[in-house]
Amino acid sequence: MLQPSTLKFLKDLSKNNNKPWFDAHRKQYEDAKKDFESFIQSVIDKYGLKDDTIRDQEAKKCVFRINRDIRFSKDKTPYKNNMGASINRGGRKSIFAGYYFHCEPGQSFVGGGIWMPMPPEMKKVRQEIDYCFDEFKKIVQSKKFTTVYGDLYKEEDISLSRVPAGFDKDHPAADYLKLKSWIAMQSLKDADLTAKDLVKKTITAFETLQPMVQFINRALDNVE
Template structure:
């Protein structure tokens, strides 16, 4: 379980997102990261019981976490740290094009989800093709009560305004 102290650290980091503060609060960061790693480990163990690919992948929980440091080279926002913890649990590892599970924890915007994030064109084409071949089965899953009761409708932000070429 995410501890209150982890959320307090992330809240404080949002308000003091600079190196001097972070360095002075390194022990708090280490404790918060340890807590999130424990949650990730527990989540992986649970998923391994349900998802054979995750079980066989034998993922190292430490390697599923994203870094706290932001890549600010091309960003207008120059704050150096992410004020959240994020893990990607995919059988192929966090940089894999395979579908996976996601967990983000922050004081004001936590979420969990699953799927493929920004697949390359070849993978995206295969996904679209499989959905097209099995559209009724797809609709039954994404519009069915087992999914919508717990998660609501699919996110549609970033959806195409018209079908892709060939569809």
Template structure:
């Protein structure tokens, strides 16, 4: 086993990062955050180290991830509260999206969310895509439904994610019939899968390995969705 591979297996998140986010949940205000800015910077650096390890590992599994940098994937902790009833200024989680072109890309991609209280998860797919992309994705599923079914029916896939999820239309999408065998998926406005991670798992040495294993199971699903872009 190479030194790089050993490092990937051993990366985890620090309990101090978990503690910072727990305390932020109780003290979501600017004075407290400013007073604990040093702890935030440590937690941010800790999470970014994990993100870099994920990029390194994913790049070997999925060529679309090659060339991404940490800043291309991570989200700011500062919330945009202009249109929100909740005016608390900070997110109480850390997140990173890995997709062709980075976090703002329209492509289906991977996501890792770190939040205390057993709310961490690895996820992926298409989240509320624009109408033209959703239309192409529905067409891809309709044309190649047997292949799509085969991907999401694999034992590993079901064991990891259960099923493909997302908000669904109440009516049949335009251009399709009510007896279409793929209708349950054609009605979805998002097509996503996810797997939860406990706080304990997030602070164990095998975290990066577990995330990459989860993303490897997810990859055929994402590759299928991204064919709609071609």
């Protein structure tokens, strides 16, 4: 579970997103960061028993910086209003699919997959879906997967308007081949974040996603 003070800090930050306020509340930030890292480490320690590819990851290396990169953004607010952690085989910046936790009051979620891979990796994932669609379909349309996630995220921001070149436009996997990211997300209420079963709920979500993560990473193992 996360402490209510962590959520309060993020709520207050969203209303006071500026350096003077942040500097004046750095102690609260440090406490919130420590709380979030402790939660993520608990997840790694327990879920690592089920997925040994992430067993050696350290929470502090999985958690994203709270500072925003504003160099090319019209939004010049200096800080993120959330805390996020990417738990991946090979580390947060690896090419492999993995797991993600996003803590943001009113907009939290747990899930994972692979986000905007580079062209060589994207091609491999599409080929694997093409070659093994029956297997992929069983994973993402299983009762367990649909109960937890519903379906993969398929909004326009990560989907092509047409099936990519090299694949039949009437391919039965067309909706999945058009994707540029393969991710699933389960929304979390603020009450979920401070509940005692948050680690258990997160591990259940990761377990449900594991077959898809393994499917994608099997394809990426062959990237030249």
